[in-house]
Amino acid sequence: MLxxxxxxxxxxxxxxxxxxxxxxxxxLLVCLVKxxxxxxxxxxxxxxxxxxxxxxxxxxxxxxxxxxxxxDRILSRGEQLTDRVSTNVEKTATVVQQAITTPLINVxxxxxxxxxGVSAFxxxxxxxxxxxxxxxx
Numbered sequence: 001m002l003x004x005x006x007x008x009x010x011x012x013x014x015x016x017x018x019x020x021x022x023x024x025x026x027x028l029l030v031c032l033v034k035x036x037x038x039x040x041x042x043x044x045x046x047x048x049x050x051x052x053x054x055x056x057x058x059x060x061x062x063x064x065x066x067x068x069x070x071x072d073r074i075l076s077r078g079e080q081l082t083d084r085v086s087t088n089v090e091k092t093a094t095v096v097q098q099a100i101t102t103p104l105i106n107v108x109x110x111x112x113x114x115x116x117g118v119s120a121f122x123x124x125x126x127x128x129x130x131x132x133x134x135x136x137x
Contacts, residue, residue, distance in 0.1 A: 002010070
């Protein structure tokens with residue numbers, strides 16, 4: 001057996017250790033309650049912000065979808081317009097070639113032939129030949 005003083009010291013030590021343990025556990029409990037309260041407070045503040053962000057994202061999605069549809073329509077119209085303009089340019093080029101260029105080439109050829117003929121005839125007259133053949137110099 002232990003000495004009565006040692007026994008008393010041991011009992012006092014166990015009581016002090018028990019009280020310290022209970023104090024620490026009580027402090028942890030208080031900290032957990034405060035932490036739970038802070039988390040609840042934060043959650044209550046965050047929920048409206050999350051709801052507002054969700055609404056904003058929904059609106060952005062709707063607007064983006066609408067803009068995408070409009071952009072598709074605009075691109076489709078632009079493609080159709082480009083096709084029509086390209087076709088019209090090709091038709092215009094063909095018309096210009098047939099209506100203007102070809103007759104101008106024919107007239108130019110005719111004028112060149114007449115000029116050459118007049119030149120040859122004029123040269124024959126100048127050289128004193130009446131048969132129209134150019135003379136030798």
